[in-house]
Amino acid sequence: MEVKTSKTDNANVKIEAKIDKKEIENKSEKIAKQLAKTMDMPGFRKGKVPVAIVKKKYGQKLTQDAESQLFQEALNKGIEEAGIKKDELLGEPKFEEFNRTEEAIEAVITVSFRPQIDIEGYEEVVPDFEEPEVTEEEVEERIKQLVESAAPLKKVEEDRPLQEGDTAVIDFKGYVEGKELEGGSAQNFSLKIGSGQFIEGFEEQLIGMKPGETKTIEVTFPEDYHNKDIAGKPAKFDVTLKEIRVKEDVELDDELAKKLLNEEDATVEKLREKVREELKSAKLSKLYNEELKPKLIEALVEKFEFDLPKNIVEQEIDLHLRKKLQNMTEEELKELRENEDKIKELRDSFKEEAQRSVKATFIVDALAKAEKIEVNDQEVIQTIYFEAMQMGENPQEILEMYQKQGLIPAIKMAMIEDKLLTALLNKKMEQK
Structure with missing residues (x-):
């Protein structure tokens, strides 16, 4: 040999x-x-x-x-x-x-x-930014929303029509093409007018009705409606307004603050502090995710130069290619099958993007080790479960699907990247 x-x-x-x-x-x-x-x-x-x-x-x-x-x-x-x-x-x-x-x-x-990467000087590319501020007006507006949400509903006793902002208690039954709509009826349903909870046009047509009145409302389901059998089709709803309700006037005091914060020692001032912190955290999160993190990862990729493992780049190209092929028409796929040069040309078009993606992954991995950033398997599972529940999916089924598709390592790496970039930006902010 x-x-x-x-x-x-x-x-x-x-x-x-x-x-x-x-x-x-x-x-x-x-x-x-x-x-x-x-x-x-x-x-x-x-x-x-x-x-x-x-x-x-x-x-x-x-x-x-x-x-x-x-x-x-x-x-x-x-x-x-x-x-x-x-x-x-x-x-x-x-x-x-x-x-x-x-x-x-x-x-x-x-x-x-695995290439050896010299990451010296990575702190230099973390972008400068101003810490977001929260105004008193924003704090007061948020507190107003919290107080309103905590206020109980009361029945309107006066003889007046339904208006924007009211909560209507209704019975309704829907029909599509003359047939009763499955799941399209309810009794004593509470609907806040102006919330956009129902199909466009439904709530607007209720305005002006009085308790005891029945009305037929005509709407059209959106073309992208989740139920494809009725998407884009016109529908009629027989609606009876049973009651009008409005929010009671509630005064903000320490007792209400205790309920809103679920803390025995809460005060109005403590509520304001918490609201200010939450608003600031939300603004900072938006700034990080929409502007600073993409800018930081781009700066890191530009700063460091090192050789990339050829087979990992090829795998990344294949991944981009598969995604592209999944969205192509049968006619486009047929054209590719009959022309090897076009396949090569399409594959080559993903090379630069794949190289940058692989490069970013190795940089993040090296920096995570330097910054002692880790994500354990339990954190990954908890994240998958939380996101699945938010989407109304079965968490265990989603986890098993990701495991079968071999996506867990990619999810874990994405979490490490997010944690790392957040840590670098937080450190930059603390240095000011």
């Missing part, structure tokens, strides 16, 4: 291997002898099957196994010669060339490994 190793760059190694026919035959013989010792075959005692019988039964398979083992040995030798540790290897080796002759098999294999 001849093995020649050369580093392509600081993330990839080229291994040239040549395996003679005689070596393959010897290895095949050895495998056959090992198999004969454990093989069960009618007419022979276990472990006493002649090697010739084993070779006759598994001839081609023995040769394939011999070649596979020899190439693994060549790979191991090449990796050892290159001085690469097993835990530094990334992805699967890629055969760049494979030639079979009567005398030998020759192959060129690329092996990728």
Whole structure:
């Protein structure tokens, strides 16, 4: 066996291997002898099957196994010669060339490994920013909303029509194409007018009704309505207004503050402080996520230069390509199948984006280690469960789906990235 190793760059190694026919035959013989010792075959005692019988039964398979083992040995030798540790290897080796002759098999294999990244000076690229401020008007507006939400509803006794901002207690029954709409009826349903809770046009047509009055309301379901059977179709609803309710006037005092904060020692002033903190946190979160984090990751990618593992970049390109293909029409797919150049052109179009994505991942990984940022498996599961419940999905089913699709590592990496960028921005803010 001849093995020649050369580093392509600081993330990839080229291994040239040549395996003679005689070596393959010897290895095949050895495998056959090992198999004969454990093989069960009618007419022979276990472990006493002649090697010739084993070779006759598994001839081609023995040769394939011999070649596979020899190439693994060549790979191991090449990796050892290159001085690469097993835990530094990334992805699967890629055969760049494979030639079979009567005398030998020759192959060129690329092996990728984790690049070493010099992250010195990463703090310098964290962008400057002004800490968001919260005005007294914003605090008062939020408190007003909280007080209003805590106020109980009371029935309107005066003889007046329903108006914007009222809560209507209604019975309704819906029809589409003359047939009763499944799930489209209710009794004593509370609907705040102006909330946008119902289909567009429904609430507006209730305005002006008086308790006891019945009215037929006509609306059209949106084209993108979740129930495709009725999306875009006109509907009629027979609606009876039973009662009008409005919020009672509630005075903000320490007792109400205790209820709103669920704290025994709460005061109005403490409520204002909490509201101010929450508003500031929300503004800061928006600034971080919409502006500063994208800017920071871009700056980090621009700052550091290092070689990328070829097979990881190829995997990322394949991922982008698969996503693109999923959104293509059958006609577009047919055109690609018939033109290899177009497939290559499409694949190449994702190369730069894939390289930047892979580069960012390695930078984040290195910085997370430097900043001691970690995300454990329990945090990942909790995040998946929380998001699933927010979407009204079954958390366990979503978790199992992600596990089957192999998405957990990507989710974990995204969480580490978010945690890291937040930590770097917080540190920048504290330095001011």
